[in-house]
Amino acid sequence: MRVSPKYTQIGAVTILGAATAFTVAILIFIIIFVLEKGLPVLSFNFLFTNPSDMGRSGGILPILIGTVLLPVLAIIVAAPLGICTSVYLVEFTLESRVTRLIRFGTDCLAGVPSIIFGLFGFIFFVTILGMGWSIMSGGLSLALMILPTIIRTSEEAIRAVPKAYREVSFSLGASRWQTVRKVVLPNALPGVVTGVVLGIGRSIEETAVVIFTAGSSLLIPTSLFDSTRTMAVHFYILAREGLSMENAYGTAASLIIAVLIVNLTAYWMMHRFIAKRN
Amino acid sequence: MFSEKGVERLLSVIAFSAISALALIALFIFIEGIPFLLKYGIKDFLLSSDWRPESGKFGIYPMISASFWVMLGAMLVGAPFGIAGAIFLAEFTPKTVMHIIKPAIELLAAVPSVIYGFIGVVVLAPIIREVFGGPGLSLLAGAIILGIMILPTVISISIDSILAVPASFREGSLALGATIWQTVHMLTIKAAKSGIIASIILGMGRAIGETMAVIMVTGNAVMIPNSALDSVRTLTANIALEMSYATGMHREALFATGVVLFIVIIFLNAIASVVIRKKVITK
Numbered sequence: 001m002r003v004s005p006k007y008t009q010i011g012a013v014t015i016l017g018a019a020t021a022f023t024v025a026i027l028i029f030i031i032i033f034v035l036e037k038g039l040p041v042l043s044f045n046f047l048f049t050n051p052s053d054m055g056r057s058g059g060i061l062p063i064l065i066g067t068v069l070l071p072v073l074a075i076i077v078a079a080p081l082g083i084c085t086s087v088y089l090v091e092f093t094l095e096s097r098v099t100r101l102i103r104f105g106t107d108c109l110a111g112v113p114s115i116i117f118g119l120f121g122f123i124f125f126v127t128i129l130g131m132g133w134s135i136m137s138g139g140l141s142l143a144l145m146i147l148p149t150i151i152r153t154s155e156e157a158i159r160a161v162p163k164a165y166r167e168v169s170f171s172l173g174a175s176r177w178q179t180v181r182k183v184v185l186p187n188a189l190p191g192v193v194t195g196v197v198l199g200i201g202r203s204i205e206e207t208a209v210v211i212f213t214a215g216s217s218l219l220i221p222t223s224l225f226d227s228t229r230t231m232a233v234h235f236y237i238l239a240r241e242g243l244s245m246e247n248a249y250g251t252a253a254s255l256i257i258a259v260l261i262v263n264l265t266a267y268w269m270m271h272r273f274i275a276k277r278n
Numbered sequence: 279m280f281s282e283k284g285v286e287r288l289l290s291v292i293a294f295s296a297i298s299a300l301a302l303i304a305l306f307i308f309i310e311g312i313p314f315l316l317k318y319g320i321k322d323f324l325l326s327s328d329w330r331p332e333s334g335k336f337g338i339y340p341m342i343s344a345s346f347w348v349m350l351g352a353m354l355v356g357a358p359f360g361i362a363g364a365i366f367l368a369e370f371t372p373k374t375v376m377h378i379i380k381p382a383i384e385l386l387a388a389v390p391s392v393i394y395g396f397i398g399v400v401v402l403a404p405i406i407r408e409v410f411g412g413p414g415l416s417l418l419a420g421a422i423i424l425g426i427m428i429l430p431t432v433i434s435i436s437i438d439s440i441l442a443v444p445a446s447f448r449e450g451s452l453a454l455g456a457t458i459w460q461t462v463h464m465l466t467i468k469a470a471k472s473g474i475i476a477s478i479i480l481g482m483g484r485a486i487g488e489t490m491a492v493i494m495v496t497g498n499a500v501m502i503p504n505s506a507l508d509s510v511r512t513l514t515a516n517i518a519l520e521m522s523y524a525t526g527m528h529r530e531a532l533f534a535t536g537v538v539l540f541i542v543i544i545f546l547n548a549i550a551s552v553v554i555r556k557k558v559i560t561k
Contacts, residue, residue: 009459013370019362023429024379027386030397081295088293092286104551105297111480111547112303112540113487115514119521119536120303123310144299151296177285205390208489208518236392236490239399252393263388267381 031256038253046250051218055234056244060251062220066135066228067258069221070214071203073139074146079196081143082150089151090158091180110148117145118212126213133215133227141213142206146199153198157191157273158184190273197266204258207232231255304540311537314530323534329500331520336531338538340502344417344510345486347503348496351421352428352485357478359425360432364474367433368440369462380437387430395494398423403495412507415497420510423495424488428481435480439473440466472553479550483543489514513539 049059085106089099121141131137161184169179185192207230215227216237229237231251238248315323318336326337363383367376398419407414443466451461467474497509498519511519517532517539524532 005457005460009457012459012462013366016362016366016370019359020366020379023359023363023383023386023433026426026429027382027389030386030389030393033397033401034393081292084289084292085295088289092289102293102297104548105300107551108544108547109296109300109303111483111487111543112300113483113489113514113543115487115489115517116303116307116536116540116543119310119517119533120306122521123306123533124302128306144303147296147299175282177282201388205388207390207392211518212521232390232392235390235396239392239396240494248396252396255390256393259388259390260385263385 031260034249034252034256038249038251038256041246041250042253046247047254050220051247054243055218055238055247057247060231060234060247060254062218063229063231063234063251064254065220066214067204067230069135069228070138070142070210070230071200073135073224074142074203075196075199077140077143078147078150078199082147082195082199083154083192085151086155086158087180087185089155091176091184106148106151109144110152112145114145114206114208117141118209120144121209121213131225133213133217134225135214135221135228136224138210138214138228139224141209142203145206145209146202149199149202150195153195154188154192157188157195160191160273161187190269190276194266194270194273197262197269201259201262201266204230204255204262205232206230207236211236231258307533307536307540310530310533312534314527314534315537318527318531318534323531324538327502329516331524331528331531334527336527336534338513338516338531338535340500341511341513341516341535342538343502344496345512345514347417347506348420348424348492348510348512349482349485351417351506352424353478353482355422355425356428356432356481356485360429360477360481361436361474363429363433364436364440364477365462365467368437369458369466376437380434383433384430386426391427391488391491392494394423394427395491398491398495406507410507412505413497413509415495415509416507417496417503417510418506420492420496420512421506423491424485427488427491428484431481431484432477435477436470436474439470439477442473443469476550476553479546479553483546483550486512486546487514487539487543489518493518 046059047064048061050061052058089102093099118141121137125131125137125140126133165183165187166179169183174182210230210233214229216229216233217227218229219226221228231254235248235251235255238244238251323336323338324342325339327339328335328337329340367379371379399415402422403414403419406412406416406419447465447469448461451465492512493515496512496515498511498515499509500511501508503510513535517535520528521532
């Protein structure tokens, strides 16, 4: 018997729709689950007091500081490298074997698992360069990890600047670099910043790299060569060693909120950028 | 001000930063791991099931098999849901709705892996223990959690490749009286095949490389799994669990595990990029 195409269509849409709804439901479940358990713990006091007894009680002030410092250092290193790379790829060279090699390298770097960045950071920054478990080692390792994100996003943003803008600038006698600086980059800025914000997000989420390179000290860092821990690491240690479920949930909630704020900012900026383009 | 030539030269040097980083990472992981492989023997290292670092036995076959099965399980969970979601969003939902749901799904990728792991421990593992028995923290738990974690990768790349199919293909099919679903499964999916395959390969890479979530949910016993309910330890978990106290040969063995992981990942990425490039050329 042949089933009418009309009914197979209805069947297919139902199944596909259910799969999609399930995916979205998981996202909502995760966020609500963490916030429901964690929000009651969150307070001004929790965020801004020192932890005591290995994190069993007290707050997360040093962890908050570590969570800000590591991504900031990573961005200071990775953003200039990434943006210059994408400017070169789009504005200064034609598609060739070299650009294909650079793109392939970028894609591979994006696929390298975080544990490998952790191993590398541990052997190179912590041991060979003698930086020890520190904000410096952690920030530099994270910088390598987020470099591909920044390169890809800013490459797309720069490519999206209409050709006509460049042609007008060239016809007025501007050089390539002047055109990039005065015309292309200002127009691509929101897109480029989106990449930077996504890079910050990835650094905040990361655990394996940070444990191996920045250590897990609970003291407030006084220099870039002090060890520190981020919220993701703190949450992992609290949850895994069963030190304090209450503080683990509180940390998880602040982590999820930080990640949501950063990523929603990135989407909002990207959306505005695209809306302006069209 | 900068001279034009100077700027160009500077940028062309910086442009190699990502690939130099990759080379540097490969170099140092290999320097630490390769001498061990030569000393201990590649065959013994890869194919022996005897992992007892304290007596100098370093066989990672159980971890290789665990990584493989966890990855395969994750694909069985993630690929059908991911591809179904991508088709639904690209072909059956209005553009405005897709532009809300796609970022929401991509947000799944931004949830820290420790949180996934934790949800696996407190929500999923007890359910598995109740329903199927066993310890709960198992290969199955790892496969389900990783399957969820790779959904954003699969969905977002698949959507892009489905949307890249020229509208004229669809219009031709619809004009011949085909329903949207007939058009989708007879034409659009076939035209977008390479992108969908690439999304699955990249998902495999993510599943093999994931560390923290896997450590938390798979139980970490060094053994070749007999069933999906067994506790297993993956390659990544093996490195992360023992690195903090390993010294000497033991540490070198962990770096050698990193070498194996690195080679597998680069191999998967190379396949994915060949698949994607082939699509661009045939277009």
